[in-house]
Amino acid sequence: MTDSQTPVHHVHAFADDALGELDATGVAEAIRSGRVSQSEAVEAAIRRAESVDPALGAIACADFDRARRAASSPAGGFFSGVPTFIKDNVDVVGLPTQEGSSAFRAQPAPADGEFAASFRRLGPVCLGKTQLSEFGISASAESPGRIVRNPWCTDYSSGASSAGSAALVAAGVVPFAHGNDGGGSIRIPAAACGLVGLKPSRGRVPQDGLFGRMPVRVVADGVLTRTVRDTAAYLREVERLHPVHNLPPVGDVRRAGDRSLRVAMVIESPFTPTGDETAAAVRGAARLLESMGHRVEEIPAPVPETFLEDFKTYYGLLFLYMNATGKSTFDPSFDWHRTESLTRGFAGYTLHRLHRLPAAIARLRASTRRSRELYADYDLVLTPTVSHLTPRIGHIDPTLPFEIAMERLLAWVGFTPLQNATGDPAVSLPFGISSQGTPIGIQLAGPLGSEARVLEMAYAVEEARPFARIQDRLGE
Template structure:
């Protein structure tokens, strides 16, 4: 396997985002030094990873010379190319129209950058985020820095690859079916999908009939996740959710942990099942009460979620000209987007029922968490596939069958709106990271962060720069 990383003894060192914020606060490094180091690191790895959609070195240097305030003031980052950042185009991973620079930050970027983070540009994603890998007929794939023969996973793969490779310590991601947690699993990172509504969102995501998409970040440490949510809450707060505050240490309460290895319509592979049960044993050894249970959501969720996902593709194909202007050319969309649109077109009469059942999963979740505190599952059902396994140039039936066999656990929380975090607690027999997912009830990110801090301390995960 070919590993790619940029860790060195430059101004960045091996620090996470909190560590860099401390270095800046103590005056041991300057913001311009950090930004230059991050630009150099990105340039050193991106030709092998293919993660950057739009580089903005001039904008990054300008922000470095006149930084915003905030805890993360001066810490370099990237923003996924499906939210608006002033001065940069938003292409959503597609090239079906001529994208022009956006006049202003979107709602998410405005909140995100108010924490002080300095964007170096935007990262690549799959076409409109529909695929569980980023592969493009003209731009090529986004590759995992742990093994460039393997995919970096999901629509936030560009952000994940750059964080894992050490180009930046934190990057934006979002998750409509697992795209924070999937690339966290594949790239040895921490990825928390927050409770629906926890963070500010752009209008496109707020206006969905079922708000399956949540924004968040990918990091190498749990404390970076906790610090980000603490700082984001100082900028934006949904008053319908309990506050998170500053989560800085493991929780003391021993939890009731339910373990599930049967996903939506399929089970985890034997190796991934074994790795999940080892994680369950770790939790039990730490004093938590562990019980193996059946999946609390019905297998029908698979078909309902797929139909809703396909409906979003149909809406994009039909409404592209209205959304993106007269240069819109749907013939440039990939086979998966068109296949999903056809899938929805043939089943539109079933959509109202699917939406009702997806909304009903919220009550099923409440019932489940009345008896359990945490749900443990693998993040993904099988090991990381090679580049090409989910290439969207293949026929639709092949792609969708392979996609559903891999992504069998993460859509649960997109339907329910609950929080879930993927932690790099396992390594497969071929030496690649395999994430384990912990989920909790509505608004309980603090519980997940406390448990994640405990697990990080008890079983430190593999590092790409070790």
């Protein structure tokens, strides 16, 4: 879809085919039982992708022919044969890693990166790569010529940076897809598209080498799903292949927990006001948790005054690094002047604050200690996922002057970056539909290594408040 075309509301691909309305666990079970074949599941996903992606713009690079060949040779793993996509900022052998940017022309990767290699061992069939905002910076993927639209209402953003993956899962093209999260990039699109999006604990999931070499490892890889059980199954299967001995195990979480928890509720971010509908959703979630026997206490945001400035300064360091190493990191064709104003502005922001960078990194690392102090008194923290309703396409246009784009970006993303600094797990869950027709997300966070606890509470919310389904709203 071009920018001049009229958006279509409520786009989805659910159909009476091999995928039906099944989640990833359901598709895997159907394949194991012989009710459908891997080839039938993959062909259904390809047809779905071809039917809705012209309206969504979610696919960065299709790899359908290779997916068909892979489906004809059954692989092992719990998700054997389940169709999926991988975000276009990790390496997949034979496909370019374009990073959502027009600043270079990527060549096909010679080998899978660490994440893709790990993901393949679970058995899914990759249909290609999904769009993201340039280098994953913005919370809305709307670069010139590469706008990812929200399937619930296509004149709105799908969030970012795992925008394409979220749009395809929400629209029913595939039941789950890869995302990664360096400031909310799994959780924000999950909130915008009505999905389950869990950022795992730091070190829980294998990831490509560049992410692991960062001074503060803010990025974590995971998946976007339509059900809590798919997210739980993904973490369980990753743990079976890659046990992490310095974190408590996730285990096989299949249901809600049975003990009363102490939950801290934060409504207002120290960075930006929370919108009325968003605040009402979180308070509604708190009442739901209290009805289950949990104790909820509202507290001020447990974030130091320096956090926002520190996080911005640190993030800009990543783009200074790209400026200096782009030709070797990405491709010899890299041209910094062809990056978007948000990318260049972030780098310039940090360039003028380099003298503050060591202290900023030290304080971000110290946030882990602050988190341990918070969770000495509480089991979980309940917040909005984002501060207000999903914006329309164009509101966070990355070609706007840096100051305007940054102000609008920060006005939306008021809650997710904290867990990237602390390394703690956090999940966004759908919790109703807004007056503008887009989903609202709530966030549940826990201490480092507490994915099992977070998932148990997520199951409880899903059971008590079933998630809205896009296929039920078509034509409203």
